[in-house]
Amino acid sequence: MEEILQNFFGSIAGQLTTIAVIIILMVLVAKTDKKKMDVNVMVKTAILIAIAYVLNQITLFRMPQGGSVTPFSMLFIVLVAYLFGAKQGVTAGIVFGLLDLLIKPYVIHPVQLILDYPLAFGALGLGAVLRNQKHGLMKTYLVGILGRFIISSISGIIFFMDTTNGVWPGLIAAIGYNFTYIAAEGFATVLILFIPQLNILFDKYKIS
Numbered sequence: 001m002e003e004i005l006q007n008f009f010g011s012i013a014g015q016l017t018t019i020a021v022i023i024i025l026m027v028l029v030a031k032t033d034k035k036k037m038d039v040n041v042m043v044k045t046a047i048l049i050a051i052a053y054v055l056n057q058i059t060l061f062r063m064p065q066g067g068s069v070t071p072f073s074m075l076f077i078v079l080v081a082y083l084f085g086a087k088q089g090v091t092a093g094i095v096f097g098l099l100d101l102l103i104k105p106y107v108i109h110p111v112q113l114i115l116d117y118p119l120a121f122g123a124l125g126l127g128a129v130l131r132n133q134k135h136g137l138m139k140t141y142l143v144g145i146l147g148r149f150i151i152s153s154i155s156g157i158i159f160f161m162d163t164t165n166g167v168w169p170g171l172i173a174a175i176g177y178n179f180t181y182i183a184a185e186g187f188a189t190v191l192i193l194f195i196p197q198l199n200i201l202f203d204k205y206k207i208s
Contacts, residue, residue, distance in 0.1 A: 009105035018102045029091050045080050049092050052076035066106040067181045075189050078144045081128035082137050083206050089125025097121030115155035123147030138193050145186045152178045
């Protein structure tokens, strides 16, 4: 199963399938929005996803079974959620996850595929529920990466369960594994979020 999935998503057919899913997702989101889709929001969302995508290609440290430390790529997905709300943020995260699957697929199981790519990255947008609170950007970011960490750790059970002989040992191994790279990037990002000028800049584009 692992080899079949890995080969498929590394093939032209798998890449075209992923692109088709991204397009369908964007169309469905646009059609189900009660308000007319704001072109300005769509353009800004696309720009932030593109920035996150480019930064995601700059790997500061790569983990052996997937996952890496990048220069603030998660922040730009969280920014979509902070600026435009949870729905837009979750959608941006899912699109970003599928783009990551397109370029750097690491697939060993169908459930792991769904958890690691669309769901884990989509979870980065969940922190938007706190976007209007004091220190909203910081809270939005921390909740977002916590969501990704939880989902990625659940996914990690699938990989580690075989080598650790059990669900609970597998979960502990997965937690340690995912904490290593998510916490490293998260800590560095939190430090720059303490810069007041950045918060002032982002707040200029925030839609309440």
